[in-house]
Amino acid sequence: MASGAVQGQVVVVTGAGRGLGEAYARAFAAAGASVVVNDLDASNAERVAASIVAGGGTAVADGEAVGTQEAADRLVAHAKEAFGGIDVMVTNAGADRRGSVFDLTTADWMFTLQTHLFGTMHSALAAARAMREQGRGGSIITVVSDAFHMGLEGLCPYGTAKGGIYGFMRGLAVELGPLGISVNAVSPPMTQTPPVNEFLESRVAAGAPEGELEFFRATIQQPDEVALITVALASERGRALNGQVFTMTRDSLAVLRPNATKTVGAENGAWTVDALAEAATSLAG
């Protein structure tokens, strides 16, 4: 394969057996990286790794289910054993339980937090420990979603987990930046992967208005159209960025600023309950 932006780097992508993770793994391999293709669906991980290798790239499959420190440590050890170290960790893996908060069980909440939040946290921390030991910097790329700041129906546990990942990413960036390890997030737009197909089918079955379905059809992206941002963040220039969230579409790039604030002052320098309620209403509007 031709040399590229991340030539010779060792990249781990979790949940890379299909969907966006598969696209990230393929994009990294095409840019010259050696890729550990992780997925708890080991046969899908094998399929993706084999096809990268068949195309002239470098990859191995890994079947760990991320979510615990032990699994994350084994995953990073696998990268070291296969390729001698780790330069990039993309914490993409996730699965969630959806529904009304009045129907979801504690087990549903735990499942979602375990895969998304703890899967991200442990994978990133295991990579950070290895990168600190190696002393050559690195890049950690987490994955969030509009769901964490928009609030989407039926996705409360998912939004909670993604909000946790956002806070984790920001805190980790502060600690790892001085070590030359950048920590950022990508927030994919609605992209055509198996869970999104299921969601769209459910909207059709629920008789969603044609306008809504048309909006989805017009805006939905394909995984390979939005994958390159992960490679850009791991490239030499991209590594100068820290603590940022980017959304890439096939023809646009946005940075998310959830910490943007609007402020109003208290009249006469003091608040009353009524004045506060009025100020809060005008700020929220």
Ligand SMILES: NC(=O)c1ccc[n+]([C@@H]2O[C@H](COP(=O)([O-])OP(=O)(O)OC[C@H]3O[C@@H](n4cnc5c(N)ncnc54)[C@H](O)[C@@H]3O)[C@@H](O)[C@H]2O)c1
């Ligand atoms: N598709 C979208 O529109 C969209 C939008 C925003 C964010 N995202 C995020 O992008 C990521 C990938 O989403 P996708 O749509 O490609 O989903 P997907 O279900 O197609 O892929 C997720 C992969 O992760 C694997 N996985 C699940 N739990 C795992 C675990 N504990 N350990 C290892 N592998 C595990 C699954 O087997 C699957 O192959 C997720 O974090 C998702 O929240 C997706």
